[in-house]
Amino acid sequence: MSSAPAPGAMLRDNLWTNNPIFMQILGICSALAVTNLLTNTMIMTIAVVGVMGMTNLTVSLIKSLIPRKVRMMVQTLIIASYVIVVDIILRAYLPDISRALGPYVGLIITNCIIMGRAEAFAQQNPPLLSVWDGVTSAFGYMGVLLAIALIRELLGFGSLFGYQVMPEIFEPWIIMVMPPSAFFVLGIVIWIGKAIMEREGAPA
Amino acid sequence: MNKQNFGYTILFTAVVSFVFVLALAVVNEVTADQIQFNREVRLVRSVLDAMGVEFEDDEHARELFNDVQQVEQNGLSLYRFARNEEVLYAKQYSGAGLWGPIRGHLGIRADGERTLGLTILEHDETPGLGGRIDEPWFQEQFRNKRLVDGRIRMGSRDGQGDFVEDSGEFDGITGATSTSQAMERIINNHLEEITRALGGAS
Numbered sequence: 009m010s011s012a013p014a015p016g017a018m019l020r021d022n023l024w025t026n027n028p029i030f031m032q033i034l035g036i037c038s039a040l041a042v043t044n045l046l047t048n049t050m051i052m053t054i055a056v057v058g059v060m061g062m063t064n065l066t067v068s069l070i071k072s073l074i075p076r077k078v079r080m081m082v083q084t085l086i087i088a089s090y091v092i093v094v095d096i097i098l099r100a101y102l103p104d105i106s107r108a109l110g111p112y113v114g115l116i117i118t119n120c121i122i123m124g125r126a127e128a129f130a131q132q133n134p135p136l137l138s139v140w141d142g143v144t145s146a147f148g149y150m151g152v153l154l155a156i157a158l159i160r161e162l163l164g165f166g167s168l169f170g171y172q173v174m175p176e177i178f179e180p181w182i183i184m185v186m187p188p189s190a191f192f193v194l195g196i197v198i199w200i201g202k203a204i205m206e207r208e209g210a211p212a
Numbered sequence: 213m214n215k216q217n218f219g220y221t222i223l224f225t226a227v228v229s230f231v232f233v234l235a236l237a238v239v240n241e242v243t244a245d246q247i248q249f250n251r252e253v254r255l256v257r258s259v260l261d262a263m264g265v266e267f268e269d270d271e272h273a274r275e276l277f278n279d280v281q282q283v284e285q286n287g288l289s290l291y292r293f294a295r296n297e298e299v300l301y302a303k304q305y306s307g308a309g310l311w312g313p314i315r316g317h318l319g320i321r322a323d324g325e326r327t328l329g330l331t332i333l334e335h336d337e338t339p340g341l342g343g344r345i346d347e348p349w350f351q352e353q354f355r356n357k358r359l360v361d362g363r364i365r366m367g368s369r370d371g372q373g374d375f376v377e378d379s380g381e382f383d384g385i386t387g388a389t390s391t392s393q394a395m396e397r398i399i400n401n402h403l404e405e406i407t408r409a410l411g412g413a414s
Contacts, residue, residue: 044339070228075221082228089232093239100243103250164340182387185340 013133015140022144025205028121029152030198035121039153040190042112046169049157051105052112053150055098057143059090060122064142067130083126084117091116121149152201156193160184254333259291262317263300264328264355288409291317300328303406307398310390312336314345314398318354324407326377327364330354330399342391349373353382354399362407366396 028034042052066086067074074082095113098106106113116122125145130138161167164184166174174180183189214220253270256277260267267273280293291302299322306315314335319328330351337343344350353373357364360380367374367381374383384392 073215073224075215075224077216078221078225081225085228085232089236092236096239096243096247100246100250103254180340182340186338 013137015137018137018141019144022141023148023151027148027152027201028124028145029149029194030201032121032124033198034124035119035149036194038112038115038119039156039194040187041115042109043153043157043190043193044160044164044185045108046154046157046161048105048108049153050169051098051102052109052116053146053153055091055094055113056116056119056122056149057146059087059094059116060125060142060146061139062090062142063087063122063126064130064138065135067126068133068135068138071131079131080123080127083123087122087126088117121145152197155197156190159193160189164189258317258331258333259302261331262302262319262329263291263293264319265293265295265300286409288405290406290409298322301406301410302328303402305398305402307394307401309335309337309394309398310342310388311338314394318399318402318406320403320406320410322410324362324410325359327354327357327359327403337391338388342385342388344385344388345391345395350385357382359403359407362404363400364396364403366392 022028026032029036029039038052038056043049063083063086067083070082091114094116095106098109098113122142125142129141133141158168161169161184162174163181166172166178166180181189184193215224253273256273257267257270259280260273260276265276267276279295280291283290283292285292288303291304293300293302300319301322302317302319304315305318306313308314312335314332314337316330316332316334318330320326321328330353332346332351335343335345337345350373353375354364355375356377358378358380363380365381366384367379369383371383371386374381382396384396
């Protein structure tokens with residue numbers, strides 16, 4: 009790295025112009041699985057923010073010690089450790105949410121965004137900047153997931169964060185609760201995102 | 213030292229693995245009691261709920277649970293709670309739902325004429341459809357429900373729940389017929405087992 013990237017530009021990049029989900033199309037497995045209720049999505053994405061920040065920090069701190077051959081194995085070990093810590097904490101202090109998320113917490117390990125940022129950013133950059141990169145990328149991910157969850161919960165259950173907001177006569181769209189609807193909603197969200205970007209004149 | 217050579221790679225991998233596994237072991241150890249406690253409280257609440265016993269909070273529930281005995285009745289393991297003049301029973305049930313096992317507790321009066329309540333601890337039914345069996349209204353239908361010919365049938369009302377205690381029926385979930393039928397089968401299988409075990413005793 010010749011010069012360190014500016015934090016402000018990184019923020020904009022990770023949240024919008026290079027958003028992990030709708031520009032890089034990474035991490036969509038979880039975008040499909042845990043987006044039918046806002047509360048679950050919120051907890052899960054907060055966990056991802058924590059795991060990504062810590063992973064990037066750790067990888068960046070020990071990057072000069074890691075032998076190249078086992079680089080990715082070590083990254084996976086680090087990610088897995090933090091995810092297991094999150095899982096244990098949820099199980100101990102938020103048992104209801106832990107049950108609702110079920111196996112999806114463990115599946116954060118396989119979220120490609122985390123390893124992608126560890127490999128692409130934290131391996132070459134100083135610790136604090138890497139934390140910033142991890143956290144902002146995770147916020148980009150969180151934003152898109154919450155948008156999808158908002159649409160799915162509102163139409164699928166008629167509620168937001170568990171509070172009924174639609175009138176009694178509203179008939180919930182059962183398809184919105186099922187995983188396939190996430191494909192449609194994700195596609196529409198990407199479409200809208202790119203359309204706005206094109207209007208802004210950015211190369212979409 | 214050359215960081216790319218074989219010896220260093222092995223050493224580094226071993227040290228990193230050791231450090232992270234140690235850290236995990238510590239976190240696990242520190243929270244083990246809390247996790248165990250959560251599990252117990254959940255079981256206690258479920259048993260009492262199934263018996264229709266009211267409690268204020270976790271502590272109160274654990275206190276009440278001290279008087280609940282685990283008994284073997286004609287080879288069937290049951291929870292037994294003698295309170296005032298009543299004797300309440302509950303059984304841990306499990307059975308096949310549409311996608312996976314459904315587990316919980318089923319409470320029944322000592323005379324076997326009415327259920328006391330139903331709880332669901334675990335299920336893998338479709339969220340928003342069969343998954344609605346874990347909503348309170350579904351489970352409340354089994355409060356003090358009279359058994360007709362030793363059974364509770366699935367009726368088809370409006371999908372809002374059947375809260376008539378003497379109807380001997382519960383309302384299935386709209387759009388989740390398979391899960392509702394699975395619940396009917398599971399509940400009746402277990403009711404039969406329990407009434408047989410209790411009946412044999414008298």
